[in-house]
Amino acid sequence: MPACLGFEKFKYCMGLEQVLMAMADDPAWAYEMFMSTADLAIEGLEYLLGNGLEFDAAFVTEDMGFKGRAFFSPRAYREMIMPCHQRFCEFCHERGIKAMLHTCGNNMELVPLYIEAGFDVLNPLEVKAGMDIFTLKKNFGDALVLWGDIDVRAIAHPNVAVLEQEIREKVTMAKQGGGYVFSSDHSISDGVSLEKYRQMLELGLRYGSLIDQGG
DSSP: OEEEOHHHHHHHHHOHHHHHHHHHHOHHHHHHHHHHHHHHHHHHHHHHHHTTOOOSEEEEEOOOEETTEESSOHHHIIIIIHHHHHHHHHHHHHTTOEEEEEOOSOOGGGHHHHHHHTOOEEEOOOGGGTOOHHHHHHHHTTTOEEEOOBOHHHHHOSOHHHHHHHHHHHHHHHTTTSOEEOOBSSOOOTTOOHHHHHHHHHHHHHHHHOSTTTO
16 A cells, blocks of 8 residues: 655645755644645545455655755654654554555665654665665664665666676675565666566576575
8 A cells, every 4th residue: 555645745746845945944834744644644544444455564655865865854854754654654553554665865864763663664775876785784674674775777787797796795685584675776767678677587586595695
């Protein structure tokens, strides 16, 4: 079940610059707006559950970063956006539903707060923005399922050896102890052939299944 909460919802409605200005100029108003999206998402999920639908996970979309860092400080996230996420995650957990967060860009400094908010899974771990699965696995692998981080630039590279190195190094490490979902770190470009995509999947299966090479 997908849900567009908090910052992302108003980024589409108001535009990125306007919602960031609202957070700076009137944080109480921004907080109220963000919380309203959690209430709306919960009402929708309650309706679906009450009418016989079942979900294993709720997929929350919130692109909160760009290249190098997040759009706002950890303090701004904690004060204005995190309460919205906490409310939704708590509702999901009370009903046995995992909470998954999709956020493109660099979110390294916000990851501890995502865990505190209650998210169980983090995706897509965008490499070119600065997300580092080696650091994430070391510091947060016991608290978060990590999903992605296979660089789309390596997938598109004409030399398959580049892609194999990318997958071998990351999957061999990230699969240790479980808690890793194999995936690209962003949308795969139109220039990637079906054959190249199949090679990516085959390499993922190969290095994800090997026991003697890292797990």
